[in-house]
Amino acid sequence: MEGFPLRLRWEGSTASEYDRNAVASTGNKPELLVSAASGYGGDDSRWNPEDLLGASLANCHLLTFLALARKLRLDVRAYEDEVTVFLETVEKVKRVGRIRLSPRIRVAPGTDVEKVREMFFKAHKYCFIGQSLKAEVEMVPTIEVLAG
Structure with a gap:
């Protein structure tokens, strides 16, 4: 089976309201800024x-x-x-x-x-x-x- 690994990084705290922004990366590709849609508390300027x-x-x-x-x-x-x-x-x-x-x-x-x-x-x-x-x-x- 062929695999396509990537890394997803998030930091914060879920002790209260938390940030939904993260960064996806793999190999030599540009990092991809990801989040949730704004309706789910995320940032619409990032990919959801x-x-x-x-x-x-x-x-x-x-x-x-x-x-x-x-x-x-x-x-x-x-x-x-x-x-x-x-x-x-x-x-x-x-x-x-x-x-x-x-x-x-x-x-x-x-x-x-x-x-x-x-x-x-x-x-x-x-x-x-x-x-x-x-x-x-x-x-x-x-x-x-x-x-x-």
Whole structure:
């Protein structure tokens, strides 16, 4: 099994109201400032778990989609995703119930739009992050053919 270790650092005291800010780091990558969402006492200027989960799914889906597009020689020129993570309460416990991926995909003139759409949806099957989630993944792509 392949592993991807990281370090998460937090300091403070939970004897009273506590700081939710922490720092994630790994290898030579820039440190990632993390917290909770402001609704949970955190700092909205930092990444929260919901942001990171949405970004992780969206990035995995993008990379899988691009690999499929390359394999089929579909000329994708741009991809810009608007991701929304939806929380729900089930049996008094909060969880991520749904994540919506709404990318705008731009392709070269002459590209088969239906094949692009098919590969976008097929990418979910091979995206290991998406396959690891209990949450529903809603996919709403918009595909545009660039002017020639």
